[in-house]
Amino acid sequence: MNTNRPTGFWGIMIVSVIWLVMIFLGQVMAYIDYDFTVSLGLQESKNAVTDIGVALNKGFGVGDTIVYIPLIIIGLVGMWLRKTWGLFAMAGAFAITMYFPIVCMSMLLFARGTAGFNFTNFVPYTIFLTIVALYGFWGLWYLYSRRDVLVHNS
Numbered sequence: 001m002n003t004n005r006p007t008g009f010w011g012i013m014i015v016s017v018i019w020l021v022m023i024f025l026g027q028v029m030a031y032i033d034y035d036f037t038v039s040l041g042l043q044e045s046k047n048a049v050t051d052i053g054v055a056l057n058k059g060f061g062v063g064d065t066i067v068y069i070p071l072i073i074i075g076l077v078g079m080w081l082r083k084t085w086g087l088f089a090m091a092g093a094f095a096i097t098m099y100f101p102i103v104c105m106s107m108l109l110f111a112r113g114t115a116g117f118n119f120t121n122f123v124p125y126t127i128f129l130t131i132v133a134l135y136g137f138w139g140l141w142y143l144y145s146r147r148d149v150l151v152h153n154s
Helices: 007-032 034-040 046-080 084-111 122-145
Strands: none
Touching (some): 007 084, 007 122
16 A cells, blocks of 8 residues: 655645635634734725625635535545545535636626725736636646545545
């Protein structure tokens, strides 16, 4: 039995742990104390995104708390244990990681020019959200292409 872990495995594990901290601070806290997340620079102020933008951000926070965070945690544990269920959970998390930046950027672009919408940080958000979406795509590809190394079928 090969106990070595490929470099991509470690990349997934390390980035996912860092990502969990960021999601907790930026998303979970968004619906608990939105102003706190704004003070950390992890959400935009009501003045920039309107009350509807705040409501959407809080909604994403609830969804992330109920679905995304558990998938990542289950995926991390399962991948560490080399279980098929861990691979599936992590694949679900990577699908969300690819999906949500596309939705967020689209919402920002469609909201341009609407009354009260004063968001102006399109370039840094576009760069960040593109990197996140590409990481999600890479993660799905990596899990599929290396599934035989990442999971023990015993």
